[in-house]
Amino acid sequence: MKLSEHVEHIRSLIYKAFNNQFSRLGVGANKLVEIEKIPADLISKRQKIEVLIDSHTGETGSYAEAREKALDELTFTLFNRLASVKVMEAHQLFPPMVTKEAEHGDRSFGHKMWLEQNPDMRSEELEGLREYFKHEFNQLGTSIPLFSKDYPYALLPYVIELNEIIDAFNAVDKDPQVKPTTNNQTQSTSQSPIPNPQSLIWQSDDILGWLYESYNNVKKQAHKDSGDKTEYNKVSLQSQVYTPRWVVEFLVHNSLGKLYLEMYPDSEIKDDFKIANAPQKRIREPKPLHEIKLIDPASGSGNFLLYAFEFFYKLYQDQIDNFGADYDEDDIPQLIIENNLHGVDLDDRAIQLAQLGLWIKAKQKRRSTGSLKFNVVSSDFFLPEYTEVQHIFESDQSLSAPQKKLIQEVWADLQQAYKFGSLVKVGEKVKLQVQSLYDKQKRGEMDLFLSAEITQYEAFEKEFFTNLETAVAQYATQQGNSFLTDKTKDAITFLRLITQRYDVATANPPYTDSSDFGPDLKKFIEANYKKPYKFNTNLYATFIKRCFELTNEQGKVAMIHPHTFMFIKTFEDVRTYMIEKSHIDVMVDFGLDRVNLFGPGILLDATFYVLSKSSSKEKGLYFNLTTNLQEKFKKGKFLEALNDHCENTQNERVYELEQSKLKIIKSYPFIYWISDEFREKFKSKSIDDVLFVRQGGATGNNFRTLRLWWEVLEEDLSKELDDGKKWVIYQKGGPFLKWYGNNWCILGYNDPDEYEYLSTHGNRLPSEDFYLKEGVSYCSSGSKGTSFRYMPENQIISGAGPGIYPSKEFDDVYYYLAFLNSKISFYLTSCLNPTVNTTQGDLKRIPFAFPSQDVQNSINTLSKTNVNVKEFVSSLSFINPEFDKAAFYFFKNESELKNRVKKLFDKENFLNTLSIINEAIINEKIFEVYELTDTDKAMVLAKEGESIGALSVSSAAKAAYLANEVDEFSLDNIRAYIQNLPEQEFEASTREAIENEFPQLYQSNNDLEEFCIRHQINPINVWYWFKESNIIPKQRMNDLTMEFLADLLREILMEDDDGIIPLVPNAGEKVLLDRIEEKFMEKGFSMAQYSSFDSVLGRELNDYINNHFFKNFSDHLNLFMYLPKTPFIWHLTSGPEQGFDCYIIIYKWNRDKLLSIRSRYIEQRERSLENRQSDLRAKSVLSASEQNELDKIYKQLKEIESFKQKIDELLAEGYKPVLDDGVGKNIAPLQKKKMIAYEVLNAGQLKKYLNADW
Secondary structure (H helix, E strand, O other): OOHHHHHHHHHHHHHHHHHHHHHHOOEOOOOEOOHHHOOHHHHHHHHHHHHHHHHHHHHHOOHHHHHHHHHHHHHHHHHHHHHHHHHHHHOOOOOOOOOEEHHHOOEEHHHHHHHHHOHHHHHOHHHHHHHHHHHHHHHHHOOOHHHOOOOOOOOOOOHHHHHHHHHHHHHHHHOOOEEEOOOOOEEEOOOOOOOOOHHHHHHOOOHHHHHHHHHOHHHHHHHHHHOOOEOHHHHHHHOOOOOOHHHHHHHHHHHHHHHHHHHOOOOOHHHHOOOOOOOOOOOOOOOOHHHOOEEEOOOOOOHHHHHHHHHHHHHHHHHHHHOOOOOOHHHHHHHHHHHHEEEEEOOHHHHHHHHHHHHHHHHHHOOOOOOOOOOEEEOOOOOOOHHHOHHHHOOOOOOOHHHHHHHHHHHHHHHOHHHHHHHOOOOHHHHHHHHHHHHHHHOOOOOOOHHHHHHHHHHHHHHHHHHHHHHHHHHHHHHOOHHHHHHHHHHHHHHHHHOOOEEEEEEOOOOOEHHHEOHHHHHHHHHHHOOOOOOOOEHHHHHHHHHHHHEEEEEEEEEEEEHHHHOOHHHHHHHHHHHHHOEEEEEEEEEEOOOOOOOOOOOOEEEEEEEEOOOOOOOEEEEEOOOOOOHHHHHHHHHHHHHHHHOOOOOOOEEEEOHHHHHOOOOOOOOOOOOHHHHHHHHOOEHHHHOEEEOOEOOOOHHHHOEEHHHOOHHHEOOOOOOOOOEEEEOOOOOOOOEOOOOOEEEOOOOHHHHHHHHHOOOOOOOHHHOOOOEEEEOOEOOOOOOEEEEOOOEEOEOOOOEEEOOOOOOOHHHHHHHHOOHHHHHHHHHHOOOOEOOHHHHHOOEOOOOOHHHHHHHHHHHHHHHHHHHHHHOOOOOOOOOOOOHHHOOOOOOOHHHHHHHHHHHHHHHHHHHHHHHHHHHHHHHHHHOOOHHHHHHHHHHHOOOHHHOOEOHHHHHHHHHOOEOOEOOOOOHHHHHOOOEOOOOHHHHHHHHOOHHHOOOOOOOHHHHHHHHOOOHHHHHHHHHHOOOOOHHHHHHHHHHHHHHHHHHHHHHOOOOEEEOOOOOOOOOHHHHHHHHHHHOOOOHHHHHHHHHHHOOOHHHHHHHOHHHHHHHHOOOOOOOOOOOOEEEEEOOOOOOOEEEEEHHHOOHHHHHHHHHHHHHHHHHHHHHHHHHHHHOOOOOHHHHHHHHHHHHHHHHHHHHHHHHHHHHHOOOOOOHHHOHHHHHHHHHHOOOEOOOOOOHHHHHHHHOOOO
């Protein structure tokens, strides 16, 4: 099993054991059994459980939720106890307690020794195993609070279940799939097993952290599947990722380590660790090491704290050995834990692990380590309403009314700690009040009472936190509740931690976007972190601000989180704050890495960095690991670059930049890698100055308003401005496609009722003045980047497909379309925002260089050609409104259908090659317009790749291409360019390797351009070699054949009187297969061509239309991930026996047609089957085939009876399909009753349509 699977198995065993124990104690799922019914010897235990549940009820709001929380806490506590014991055993801190060995009678060594001291326990169940663990835990409890018998969640399962849990822990040791990795992380592997000693697994520093992350996997998945917003109590589930040790080391070295070197620049530490830009002279006043404080405000299981312990230990040794500090080495572990390390987390369970990990560290350094006072605390405590403690605070008669109000507000803040952890600002209100009085004094607003008020508030501030601690402690004592008393200690520690300031803050905070915040979390974050700077866009941004607040004036902040803050417009305030309030010491732009960073399941582009709050004239240091580098090599390349920098050796991935230069580009994106000359170009006019970039309408309900163009009657589609037809093309983005296309979606914009809805819902049709005008649209999101397309007039833009429109200053649409599709534009866009979502703000900031008139005219011509090419290619597929005719209607001089397809592929390849060559010329001309230096041009091409249309070609391919000009697309404008392309004769093996991949051409986004980029080959060569070969990409041919068939079926069904054609015989009409054959002949195809159709289709035609077409057709029309499939031909079926099957077309479908199927088609089919059934039954003896036929007819008639009942139900329920309501709404009732041959809608879509209120 994987490690995560072991963890889940153990968790479920413990949970089940405690749940059973609750039941035995009368702690039911919904209520408590009267305590009088509980055996006397269980009453004290029952009372302890009641205290736990009562304590959680105020927090959770109900008995059932409080019971569940108590179960969760008990489960995790025992999990942590046993896991930490395994770790301590591995480090040989005491004899094995959990690990059983055969030589000790399948007991642990500790249990064996205990039995020798307590021989009377041999007769107890499992030799007193439960009592043994109670004894050992109590012994550990003298040093570690988690093991104390007074710990709130100190409970053990019954002995049989406890033994099963112990065996499950020991199974981890023996599983060859679980092993330590080279990254010092214990993980699962699918590779061959290797020797796997238990000590290596449990000795890893990371093991407790990995266990914690794995522990929550089931809940994390459940939360993800629910689709719910992320509330404060789900934050750790939504975005919990464990920081790899090597990243932790780098951040600690370059924050704490650099701070230390700023005080002690001659320390040997700089020789032992890679610390970037280590100071050469003292720039910070030294202070005693035990006064240097580090905090992790979202500590989790303590990964940063655990390594910081090790690093602090080395610093103490350095102080003792080299600077004469008066520290005793035996005292160092305690000094670190009680003075240097601080942490806060929402999760009690994570804090347990952090404290355990630190205690183990201390114990390893000094075996005699006893109890320690940890400054690592959970904020998961509950405080009562202020009215319950008011008398404690107001016993001081000297408090003024404003001070009393202030205390009440601070108490309310502290009450929020269990929800928002270290983000709660308990002390800020008091400090702000005092500061406001000082500000008055500075402004000269003195009066007779101001000085006295300042004195009073200074005294109040000085005593405030002491009084607050006293009040909290007194409250707990008065309640007489041991659980509350213990948790109150956490509250006091928490209060102290968040009201003092630190030298270093480290964090890998939760990553939750503001759009996913639950109501409570959203309200809190916006109230506390939105002004004056907006740190409310993502939870990690909020923690950036909190780390700044928690550190002192010369503090350092070291963090890792997603890189979105570096570029996206919504993080502009975060960048501004960083640039203006701190110095960027070092920033590692790491990008996506599922190997060395967070694991294969986490798609996250990460950045980690260290900021100094003190000013510095040093250039910021940046490492770029995002370009031209496979993920598996990133860690090694980064460490190599770091080493090179520390050794003063040049490295292409290292950049230095004056921080002020980040402000040259509008909204301050962290573009650190471009030259000063390139950066200067951002001072010139931008796209926003010369063009109109506009966001379009977001409907607010795509299911209600949006259609694909084939879902409505063609005569209702608007083709021209002011034709008044209801449905207008709506740019919705779609897959990566340059120049032209993706014109699939439509809105009822010209319908008064629909217009009224769109005007009052969603974003209410912004930028409407630009609708229906000629311009450029683009896909605003996509893993391949942004692609721009010509948008003719009479179209509407959207949020996902915004528009870029001409202005009086620059009105050449085709030129700026070409510019936007150029490599320099892609490069600039990726600089401004390297995420998959390109915003209008990103495009607006792109610097725009004006071309000369000659260059403009030349590029305009090339751009128009590319648009025309893509428009023609669009006309070849029936999914596009430009569709003209299907593949088999081309090249009619070819008798073989396959040859027609091959010829069409050759033509398509020729035209796509033409477009790619044009792009290469456009790229060269745009480079000239921008006057880039050779270095900057090389930088762009290194990122975006060379233009494949400029690569070398074989002389034969060049000559053939120039000789095969297509009539409609002249090569005159580019003939000279092609003739001047460098020539290269290719090895036969090179050509063969490329030809071997031709069968995959046009599959899975492997279009001609992608194919050529991957092979770094000019498309002219590919066109030529493909043309010369006999290879036809099978999947593409099958798709075109399916489209041809669908087009044929559309015509057949539209010509039919009612648009219903049966697939089964004797249903009142000629079956569909016969109609297809007739239509073939009518279209001029020969019988030989009809007979060969199966081979190009890839299946026998009758089998295909009965069993495969509807699914393939529906899937083929699935153009958008979040929109439903919308087939305009439906396959209705009674079931697998095909009692009755038919095709219908949506353009003729209505309630009467459903009734007609019931009363006409099915009746005739049923009567025919009954007559045949009677004939067979009349026979005295039946052959085997006749008996099989009789059995099948019986099943078919039963199936038909059920189908008729479904139709009756639909009619009774008021089923009344309306074409303009769309396929989804009209087909949903049929799918619910399982009347169609394939489930077109997923579960969520089906539910939405069935509950639709339009």
